[in-house]
Amino acid sequence: MKGQILGTGIKLGVFEVVDTEPKPVEEIITTLDIDPNHGYRFLRALSHLGVVNEAGGTFSLTSSGKLLTEDHPHTFKDYFLLEVSQMNYSLWSQLPSLIEDGEQNTYVREFGEPLFDYLDSNPEVASLFNDAMESYSRLQGTEIQELLNDFEITEQSHICDIAGGYGYLLCDFLSTRQSLTGTVFEQPEIVEQEAQHLATEFGVADRCSYVAGDMFEAVPSADVYFLKHIIHDWSDTQAIQILTTIREHAPDDAQLVLLEHVLPESNSSHFGALYDIQMIVWTTGRERTPDEYASLLEQSGWEHNETTFGKNNLLGAIKATPT
Ligand SMILES: C[S@@+](CC[C@H](N)C(=O)[O-])C[C@H]1O[C@@H](n2cnc3c(N)ncnc32)[C@H](O)[C@@H]1O
Structure with missing residues (x-):
């Protein structure tokens, strides 16, 4: 209601x-x-x-x-529009059977193909989804910058935000660190939509490029990789494939940062437990604990160094380096 x-x-x-x-x-x-x-x-x-x-x-x-207005810098409006869209109601109507039979294929059941394939062939829905992701990034912006404040990064580093959407996270990060350069790596459909890219809004267009590709196949070489809300979209097997691909293209001294709704190791109450159900409904993925991320990383050529949490504990940063 x-x-x-x-x-x-x-x-x-x-x-x-x-x-x-x-x-x-x-x-x-x-x-x-x-x-x-x-x-x-x-x-x-x-x-x-x-x-x-x-x-x-x-x-x-x-x-x-x-926060529900168009022009607020941390507007939640577009995320909300996705939440109350007809498509979202259709997807959530599958939840009882997903819980009963243990399958995780709502998009295939409802629309005949997996989430990102469906978005590729339905530009209007993709636009609703991509605007919602930017909106969620705007809402999280302050918490993420706080989480990354202590992150030690060499001057002149090049950062690649894997599947970075229209670039909110990376452009916001570059805007306060003048010596850094970056690449938003995304699907061709997003890279082609230049008018939506946020590099100009953040004044970093001369230091930030957009590169198209498939993160399961190959990614650009970079000193630092960010992946925000990416690994949680995918099953363990798919997540290992993405992380392995990045490792294959990363220099030996690269740093990797996953930003996710990291679940606590204990069974204490956490927002991630709710978002995990969203993952069942929308994706093949799940929310995970630091140990579960460490295990995925270990199987992909990365060593988990530490997990830090934001002030309100909603988000965690899982940091890793090549093994
Ligand atoms: C949940 S959104 C997160 C976007 C962004 N990182 C954020 O936090 O707002 C997942 C993103 O993964 C991208 N994506 C999906 N499959 C991909 C692939 N095979 N290669 C590159 N990007 C992909 C989508 O286009 C989408 O922007």
């Missing part, structure tokens, strides 16, 4: 019309061109969810509501 209401608020453009300064409800309803009775009841429900604030016949946007 909460998701439906928030998603509808985004689709109707409510968060673009309601402002941080209180606006009369009549003005909001007229601008949105919605029914006054339903419109008021809807705004009242959004107020209950904490994204707008109701006071004396006016509504204003709260700090949580601002």
Whole structure:
């Protein structure tokens, strides 16, 4: 219910019309061109969810509501639109049978082909997905930069962000470290969409290139590799194939950093346990503990050095070097 209401608020453009300064409800309803009775009841429900604030016949946007606007630097809007998309509901409707039979092939069941093949042949859905990934990166931006703050990296290093989407993580990282250069390595469909690339927005277009390829086949040589939310998309066998390919193309002193919803070794409560179900529904992958990542790395020519966690513990950085 909460998701439906928030998603509808985004689709109707409510968060673009309601402002941080209180606006009369009549003005909001007229601008949105919605029914006054339903419109008021809807705004009242959004107020209950904490994204707008109701006071004396006016509504204003709260700090949580601002995260659902287009222009917020850490906007969560596009991720939310994917979450409330018809496609996502179809995929989640498969969950009972996935849990019963232990298979992990929702996209094949629903759409006849695996996730990334389906995206390749459906540009509109791919755009919804890729915008959502950028949105999730924006939301995580501050936590990731904190996680990588202490990361020791030689000046003049070249960083390759494997399957880096439109480049949010790498461009953000390069923007605060002037001596570094980088490559976003992605599927051709993403590399071709130059207008979506974020290097210009971050002012690093002269130090950041986009290279197309298949991470199962070959990757560019680099001093440092980032992989954010990549290994969790894949089964152990597929993950080992990706990590082995990177090792084959990496110099012997390379560094590898996986950024993931790392599960704790103990059975303490963790957001990753929920996201793991998303992985069952969407991918062939899973969330993993530091030991499970260490095992994958060991089988792929890498040695796990350490895992560090962000302040709020949502994300972990798994660091490795060649064995
Ligand atoms: C879950 S998204 C993560 C994107 C980005 N790292 C982030 O955190 O926002 C997975 C990415 O893997 C890319 N990808 C999938 N298969 C790939 C392949 N075989 N080679 C290179 N990239 C691939 C997709 O295009 C997609 O951008």
